[in-house]
Amino acid sequence: MATIELFKDIPLTSNSMGRILPLLTTSSSFTKMTVRLAVEGVTTGKSPKSLSDCKSHRVLQPSSGSVCSMVKRGCCWGKIVLCFRNVRHLTLKNVTLEKFSDFMSIVCDFPLLETLVLDDLSWQCRSINKSRSSTYYRQLRRPVHIPLLRLRNNHTIDIARWLMAQHHVPSTQVLHFESGDLETNKTMRDLIAAVGSTVEVLQYTLPFSMNIQEYLEHAIDVNKCTNLRILHLYNVILIPSRNPPCVAAILNQASSPHLEKLVLTILFKDCVALDCFDWVTIGEMLSTEKFPSLKSVQIRIPDDGDFDCDEAENLIRRQKLSTWDEQGVLEVERFYPSNED
Numbered sequence: 001m002a003t004i005e006l007f008k009d010i011p012l013t014s015n016s017m018g019r020i021l022p023l024l025t026t027s028s029s030f031t032k033m034t035v036r037l038a039v040e041g042v043t044t045g046k047s048p049k050s051l052s053d054c055k056s057h058r059v060l061q062p063s064s065g066s067v068c069s070m071v072k073r074g075c076c077w078g079k080i081v082l083c084f085r086n087v088r089h090l091t092l093k094n095v096t097l098e099k100f101s102d103f104m105s106i107v108c109d110f111p112l113l114e115t116l117v118l119d120d121l122s123w124q125c126r127s128i129n130k131s132r133s134s135t136y137y138r139q140l141r142r143p144v145h146i147p148l149l150r151l152r153n154n155h156t157i158d159i160a161r162w163l164m165a166q167h168h169v170p171s172t173q174v175l176h177f178e179s180g181d182l183e184t185n186k187t188m189r190d191l192i193a194a195v196g197s198t199v200e201v202l203q204y205t206l207p208f209s210m211n212i213q214e215y216l217e218h219a220i221d222v223n224k225c226t227n228l229r230i231l232h233l234y235n236v237i238l239i240p241s242r243n244p245p246c247v248a249a250i251l252n253q254a255s256s257p258h259l260e261k262l263v264l265t266i267l268f269k270d271c272v273a274l275d276c277f278d279w280v281t282i283g284e285m286l287s288t289e290k291f292p293s294l295k296s297v298q299i300r301i302p303d304d305g306d307f308d309c310d311e312a313e314n315l316i317r318r319q320k321l322s323t324w325d326e327q328g329v330l331e332v333e334r335f336y337p338s339n340e341d
Contacts, residue, residue, distance in 0.1 A: 038091035038117075088112050093119040100125070100158045104138040111141045116170065118159065119150045137165035146170045151177040152205075157184045160191040171198035178205035189220045196224030203232040203263075206245065221253060228256035229293075232263035238273040248281045259291050265300040267337070270307045271315060279320040286324070296331060297324050303334035 087110050097103050100123050107116060149172050151159060156177055163169060172195045179185055192199070202225055222231070231254065236245045247264065268274060286294060299321070301312055313332045317325040324330040 035086060036089040036091075037087045038093070039095060040091070040093040085110070086112055088114040089117075090115070091117040091119070092121055093117070094121075096122045096124065098124045100155070100162075103159075104162065108138045108140055113141060113144055116140075116144050116146050117148045118146065119148055120152050121159065122153050122155050123158075132161070134165050137162045140166060140168075140170075143168035144170045146172045148174045149176070151175075151188075153178075156180060157187045160187045164191060164194055169194045171195065173198065174201040175199050176203040176205075179207040185220070192220045192222075192224050196221075197226050199225045200227055201230040201232075202228055203234055204250075205234040206236060222250055223253045223255045225254070226256055227258055228254065229258050230261045230263070231259060232265070234265045236264055236266045236277075238266055238268040238276050240273055240276045242276075244276055244278055248278055248285065251282065251285050254290070257291075258293050260293050261296040261298065262286065262294065263298045263300065265335070267302055268307075268312075269305060271312050274312065274315055274320065277320075283321055283323060295329065297321065297329055298331040298333060300333045300335050302337050304336050304338065309334055 090107065090110060090113055092106070097106075103121060103123065107113070149159075157180075163172075175192075175195075177188055179188075202222070204220065204222075222228070225231075231250075233247055233250060236247060238245070251262075266277070286297060299316055301309065301316070303309055313334075316332055317330065321330050
């Protein structure tokens with residue numbers, strides 16, 4: 001029994017596959033005990049009509065890192081899902097399928113699913129921007145909670161529409177997404193309206209060029225995130241010749257009295273670009289009673305540019321947000337853009 005206890009949580013990695021796969025076919029007790037299943041770094045070579053059509057160990061191959069296929073010869077997807085009927089917590093990370101319908105086949109096959117982590121998924125077939133009938137989207141077997149939803153590519157719209165088509169739209173605790181075309185932004189705005197009250201952490205990657213008017217017309221409404229604790233605005237690009245970033249407009253929308261931390265990841269080529277950001281307005285907004293729970297303001301600056309990082313940090317601390325630095329609230333973090341996940 002002690003050995004079985006070790007496999008209640010199953011991470012399918014290259015290090016664990018040799019031990020886990022034989023147990024799938026020899027130990028029914030093992031699979032019955034499994035309540036957590038994590039699949040990471042998997043890419044499909046060709047698309048099955050359903051999980052049960054995946055029979056070859058060549059169908060799934062590692063796409064990056066140390067994680068490998070969860071399928072071997074003679075052990076098909078359908079059988080694996082059938083073995084893990086008691087799985088309550090499913091994680092899919094860096095998984096690429098051929099088409100969106102394959103994704104629905106996977107996540108909707110677990111009858112006892114309670115939590116679902118979706119972290120950077122994609123499909124090889126092109127997404128369809130036009131709306132589909134609600135009957136196209138498969139329903140989850142039961143209401144689920146999503147601790148993390150990371151949407152970082154042009155397939156964002158598929159998952160967002162699938163979630164909104166559920167009879168019980170899943171609560172979403174942590175949401176990361178990138179701005180896309182107008183249709184994608186509109187869909188994400190609708191998703192935020194549906195799940196915003198459950199979102200506690202929001203990371204929003206801003207588009208390269210967007211003025212305030214475009215933001216108000218097409219982007220999400222942070223006002224819907226009434227229980228937000230952490231707001232991370234990523235990809236705040238500072239270029240003197242362009243319109244200033246719309247950070248102030250976003251903060252003006254924010255209405256959560258629970259906001260504890262604001263993170264701004266800014267990108268710039270030289271310290272002169274720091275002057276095109278409206279630091280005064282941002283500082284004044286954060287100082288109001290609108291954010292009574294605010295404890296931390298973190299400014300992330302790139303550490304791979306041609307400028308002097310020490311000079312940039314000193315400018316932010318001593319001039320741009322000096323009040324927050326004196327209060328011990330300001331954090332300045334250096335990062336390498338090439339290493340960002």
